[in-house]
Amino acid sequence: MTTTIYGIKNCDTMKKAMTWLDAQGVDYRFHDYKKEGVPEARLREWLATLGWETVINRRGTTWRKLDATLRDNMDREQALAVAMDNPSIIKRPILETGTALRAGFNEQDWKQLI
Numbered sequence: 001m002t003t004t005i006y007g008i009k010n011c012d013t014m015k016k017a018m019t020w021l022d023a024q025g026v027d028y029r030f031h032d033y034k035k036e037g038v039p040e041a042r043l044r045e046w047l048a049t050l051g052w053e054t055v056i057n058r059r060g061t062t063w064r065k066l067d068a069t070l071r072d073n074m075d076r077e078q079a080l081a082v083a084m085d086n087p088s089i090i091k092r093p094i095l096e097t098g099t100a101l102r103a104g105f106n107e108q109d110w111k112q113l114i
Contacts, residue, residue, distance in 0.1 A: 003028040003114070006042070007092035017093045017105040026114055033087035043083055046094060046101065052079035054103050055091055062089040 005021070007014040009032050021028050031039070046055045056079050057063060063071065070078065083090050091103040100113045 002096075002098050004031055004096045005029075006031045006033065006039075006090070006094040006096075008033055008088060011092050013092050013105050017095075017110075020105070020107060020110065021114075024114060033090070038084055038087045038090070040080075040084060042094075042096075043080060043090070046103070047076050047079055049101055050103055052076045055079065055094070056083065056089055057091040060089065062086050 003021070003026055005014070005017060005028055007017075007030075009030075018028075018030065043055075052074065056074070066082065070082070074082075093103075093105060095102045095105075095110065095113075097113055102109060102113070
């Protein structure tokens, strides 16, 4: 089983998630949006599977900086375009285990997956 987490290295939630994975002895690959970019095919799958409302971080600064009209009329295609241009708007981390897909770090949920 290949586990991959997607995010931004300097994010506190990413640090917590990677520390937790290390403590569990989980072998994982880290995909850094800042260095490797956002994989568009993966992002499309996340949006289709989890919904844009889950994948897009609507509590962060990047969301608040969006034009109000764009925020109010957001849909999956607009979310894709915004996330491709602004990876920091994607909820972190995105966890893929091969059999599961999750957005955000939740220790209890992750314990059941891994």
